[in-house]
Amino acid sequence: MHYPPAFDEWCHELLCIRPEAYRSFQLAFGGRTERSFRQMRSSKPAFIQGIGAHTLDRAKEYLQDYGYPREGPLATGVDDTKLLESLQPYYDGDHKKWFLVGATGQPMLVANIDLLQSEINQARNLKATKLRLWTMSIPLPNVPPLILAASPISSKNTAVELAKMEEDLLRLLILSEENFNIISFGSDGTNVERDARRELIRSKFAHRVEYQIPHPVVGSPPILIELMKIGERTMASIQDSKHLRKTMRNNLFTGAKALVLGRHFICFQQIWDLASFEDSPIYVRDVKKLDRQDDRVAARLFAAPTLEYLIEHNSTNLGLIAYLFVFGEMVDAYQNRKISHLERIKMLLRAKFFKDIWKSFLKDAGYKTGRYFISSEADDIMDIVINGYLGLIYIHRDKLGKRFPLLVWIHGTEPNEHSFGFLRIMVPDFTMLDVLQLIPKLRVRLIAACKQKNIKADFQRSAAGYSHTYLDAEDADLHFLALFPTDEEISSTAKDAYEEAVMLWELLGYYPTSSSDDGPTSAMVEGGVQVSDEDCSDDEESDIDEGEPSDRQQLQDALDAAAAVQAHQLPSNQVDDTLDECGYAVASLNLVELQHM
Known part of the structure; x- marks a missing residue:
């Protein structure tokens, strides 16, 4: 029986999202069987691990x-x-060969299936512990992202190793005949990831392109905006603005620092006191046993209602008010759908000048930046966020043949996190083989998510984890966002941003002179007690609950341990029986997972 394409597509989406709901729907209204949909997905080219012609x-x-x-x-x-961690056999129907997936690098060819166990034993030390996922997005409304490539990696990789992966991908996409016009490359804020982007320049694969904005203070070095050029294409390195917001929240919450701003200092206790009031705009859960990856928690802290409450009830603490205002506005420059590009530039440059003057104040007052300033990681991420947006402005204005609107909230790693979230909904503890088999279903779910209309993020929810809003462009005026400022307008806006930053510091009790902030903006004087940045970061390693391991993980670990023992001593019949039972249990769990694919 043939069904209308739109009906077929809707049924497929419902099946992927809620299989039980589709079964009830099918009984009443008809539609393809689940087997038919599986055959449709399997008829398309299989997703291949790694980076290559595919x-x-x-x-x-x-x-x-x-x-x-x-x-x-x-x-x-x-x-x-x-x-x-799991090594699993995978049959490639196109090549008519068996491969072993789950080890770092490319899938391992199994020359003889009868020797599979031997191959697994040899590759046991090569098990991958992390999935590295690359996405591509058309930065326009109502277009879902593409899962571009996926590769299993170890938990310890150097910047050089990660940069080599990115080089292979970008060489394929940009230096090939297709010459895709990639204008941004987003990554998370870990030290190794940030250094990996810089390694592309150091290795000479990419070349640096610079724009300059005159500094408002006469005689000060200009503000440098750095871009990467690969072949004929120019791109900006991007950091996720929501990650920055959580990083700035974590800097405020850490007990290892006391952030001093002029006559004021800010710390975790002030937020704790704020949350204790009955009419507070933030919740106790936002400060006590909080989920560090919850986007809504960080959004509430930097939101306008929190600032209004502080101004009304605690207006003497200007340091906390200034901190939340300046860095909250910085994130809003990326996330707001309505304001002009010039207004976004002012918000970002104001944060930059505020941070630069903060360093000058600490130096003049004799405070050690290692204890009384934000972490060096947050400092660097802020610079990348500012540089990334201004870089995209210059690329859109000067490097594109046609005028395209800049929807900056689409640039970054939110599509990757969205994909990880869907994968964990389908299989909470997924192996590399699961990923390869789930990609077709993941694509359907991303398309369905893109079609949702009028679904606004509920920032009143608590303990809700990530909040994905990059697909929300309902209020965006594309014509308005395709108007880009001139160099003169940017220079004038920089002066306004600097004046506002100076006024804020004067309110805080510090009066910067024209020579107080003329040093390199990225330099950071460290001294005194060395404080780890780990408590202040928004590390993506925390995106999964590291509590009790799952049943699937415990069984797999037990089997691995038993296999290691067997390699050194002869097993008894009782041990054999126990191992068989564990193996059957693992197989049963795998079958349960397969039912959801």
């Missing part, structure tokens, strides 16, 4: 599916998440 084919098909011009700007992002 990656280029996926990118080409993505642009063709949406009729997007080759010269149109594209956003890419990369992120990692936890992977269940």
Whole structure:
């Protein structure tokens, strides 16, 4: 029986999202069977692990599916998440061969299936612990992201190793005949990821392109905006603004620092006191046993109602008010759908000048930045966020043949996190084989998420984890966001931003002179007690609950331990029986997971 394409597509989405609901719907209204949908998914080319010609084919098909011009700007992002350690056989129907997946690097060819156990034993030390996922996005409304490539990696990788992966991908996409116009490359804020982007420059694979904004203080070095040029394409390195907001929250919450701003200091106790009031705009759960990855918690802290409450009830603590205002506005420059690009530039440059003057104040007052300033990680991430947005402005204005609107909230790693979330909904502890088999279903779920209308993020929810809003562009005026400022307008806006930053510091009791902040803006004088940045960061390693391991993980660990013992001593019949029972249990759990694919 043939069904209308729109009905077929809707049924497929419902089946992928809620299988039980689709079964009830099918009984009443008809539709394809689950087996038929599985056959449809399996008829399409299988998702192949790693970076290669298949990656280029996926990118080409993505642009063709949406009729997007080759010269149109594209956003890419990369992120990692936890992977269940497991080596599993996988049959490649195209090559008619068996492979072993789950080890770092490329899948391992199994020359003889009868020797599978021997191959597994040899590769046991190569088990991957993390999934590295690359996405590509057409930065326009109502277009879902593409899962570009996926690769299993170890938990310890150097910046050089990660940069080599990115080099392989970008060489394929940009230096090939297709020459995709990638204008941004997003990643998370860990030290190794940030250094990996810089390694692309150090290795000479990419070349630095600079723009300059005159500093408002005469005689001070200009503000440098650095971009990467690969072949004919120019791109900006991007940090996720929501991650920055959580990082700034964590800097405020850490007990290792006392942030001093002029006559004021700010610390965790002040937020604790704020949450204790009955009419407080933030919740006790926002400060006590909080979920550090909850986007809504950080959003409430930096939101306008919190500032209004502080001004009304605790107006003497200008340090906390200034901190929340300046850095909250900085994130809003990325997330707001309505304001102009010039207003966004002012918000970002005001944060930059505020931070620069803060360093000057600490130096003049004799405070050690290692204890009384934000973490060096947060300092660097802020610079990348500012540089990334201004870089995208210059690329859109000067490097694109046609005028495209800049929807900056789409650039970054939120599509990657969204994909990880869907994967964990389908299989909470997924292996690399699970990922390869779930990609077709993940694509359906991303398309369905993109179609949702009028679904606004509920920032009153607590303990809700990530809040994905990058697909929400309902209030965006695309024509308005395609108007880009001139150099003169940017220079004038920089002066306004500097004046506002100075006025804020005067309210805090510090009066900067024209020579007090003329040093390198990225320099940070460290001294005194060395404080770890770990408590202040928004590390993506925390995206998965590290509590009790799952049943699947415990069984897999037990089997691995038993296999190691067997390699050194002869097993008894009782041990054999126990291992068989554990193996059956693992197989049963795997079958349960397969029912959801």
